[in-house]
Amino acid sequence: MTTWLITHPQCTEHDAGDGHPESAERLQAILRALQHQTFEYVLRETAPRASIEQLEQAHEPGYVRSVLDSVPSEGRHELDSDTRLCPASGEAALRAAGAVCHGVDGVLSGKARRAFCAVRPPGHHAESNRAMGFCFFNNIAVAAGYAVAHYGLQRVAMVDFDVHHGNGTEEISRGRPGLYYFSTHQHPLFPGTGTPTDDVPANIINATLADGDGSEAFRRAFNETILPRLDALEPELILISAGFDAHRADPLATLHLDETDFAWATHELGAVARRHCQGRMVSVLEGGYNTAMVGRCAAAHLEALMM
Numbered sequence: 001m002t003t004w005l006i007t008h009p010q011c012t013e014h015d016a017g018d019g020h021p022e023s024a025e026r027l028q029a030i031l032r033a034l035q036h037q038t039f040e041y042v043l044r045e046t047a048p049r050a051s052i053e054q055l056e057q058a059h060e061p062g063y064v065r066s067v068l069d070s071v072p073s074e075g076r077h078e079l080d081s082d083t084r085l086c087p088a089s090g091e092a093a094l095r096a097a098g099a100v101c102h103g104v105d106g107v108l109s110g111k112a113r114r115a116f117c118a119v120r121p122p123g124h125h126a127e128s129n130r131a132m133g134f135c136f137f138n139n140i141a142v143a144a145g146y147a148v149a150h151y152g153l154q155r156v157a158m159v160d161f162d163v164h165h166g167n168g169t170e171e172i173s174r175g176r177p178g179l180y181y182f183s184t185h186q187h188p189l190f191p192g193t194g195t196p197t198d199d200v201p202a203n204i205i206n207a208t209l210a211d212g213d214g215s216e217a218f219r220r221a222f223n224e225t226i227l228p229r230l231d232a233l234e235p236e237l238i239l240i241s242a243g244f245d246a247h248r249a250d251p252l253a254t255l256h257l258d259e260t261d262f263a264w265a266t267h268e269l270g271a272v273a274r275r276h277c278q279g280r281m282v283s284v285l286e287g288g289y290n291t292a293m294v295g296r297c298a299a300a301h302l303e304a305l306m307m
Contacts (some may be wrong), residue, residue: 003306004115008047008095011119013088021289022134024287027120031296038051047099052136058138058144058172063129078114079131100143113304117284124166124241141172141235157235162243164285165194175201184221205229214256238273238281244288259300266304
């Protein structure tokens with residue numbers, strides 16, 4: 001069964017301004033890397049727009065309307081100092097969220113076994129009623145809510161190895177039936193949330209990493225915290241927030257991972273998926289801001305997804 005690569009040209013049109021780290025160049029670098037012959041049998045899929053109904057699986061209706069109504073006809077509009085809309089941003093955000101829902105459709109219908117959504121803007125900082133951290137709609141939480149509402153799944157696991165805690169995914173998931181959030185992330189670091197001692201419900205698992213931590217600490221967090229709890233859950237679907245900003249060369253954090261660590265984590269998650277949900281996984285791009293490295297990281301991740 002095939003692996004899908006889901007993307008859309010509009011995702012490179014979102015422009016937060018000169019010098020902004022969340023730039024089109026990061027997605028362009030990934031798409032260039034994925035042209036390698038290793039991926040010749042990966043099926044390329046065009047991301048559809050997310051419907052309003054799908055977006056409302058994670059976001060309050062008034063918030064969805066406010067974001068789309070705030071898209072400017074020219075120039076830029078700031079939702080916060082880091083999170084800026086340009087005329088192309090609304091379409092890009094709809095395609096990014098729609099890509100992950102399309103991936104869910106693919107793997108749950110049996111048309112695909114795995115999917116990687118190479119899209120932007122990212123999503124895991126967007127809360128149910130607030131944009132932040134470069135994110136407008138929470139792509140992974142939208143898709144998880146869609147899987148529960150549309151397909152009746154009861155155990156959808158979202159695993160986030162971005163270097164930043166997915167505060168939005170946690171906020172949307174807190175105590176919500178069917179959704180389970182697992183995260184490794186550097187702490188302290190933006191957004192300052194996600195410590196294991198936080199008052200969180202049983203469906204939230206956080207494993208923190210410290211400034212300077214590398215492969216050993218990352219893999220220990222997976223082996224001792226993430227994977228055992230994920231196995232115990234017996235998920236029906238695994239969704240991955242694939243951020244590559246824990247790479248040692250990334251400018252926005254200070255962990256010391258490399259592409260082999262992302263491939264290892266993907267392989268381990270794939271083993272859980274094979275045990276419990278017919279191998280079904282959908283991954284979506286989050287962070288990763290060193291454009292010289294992000295393509296290599298995404299290629300290692302996709303190659304592991306294909307196994």
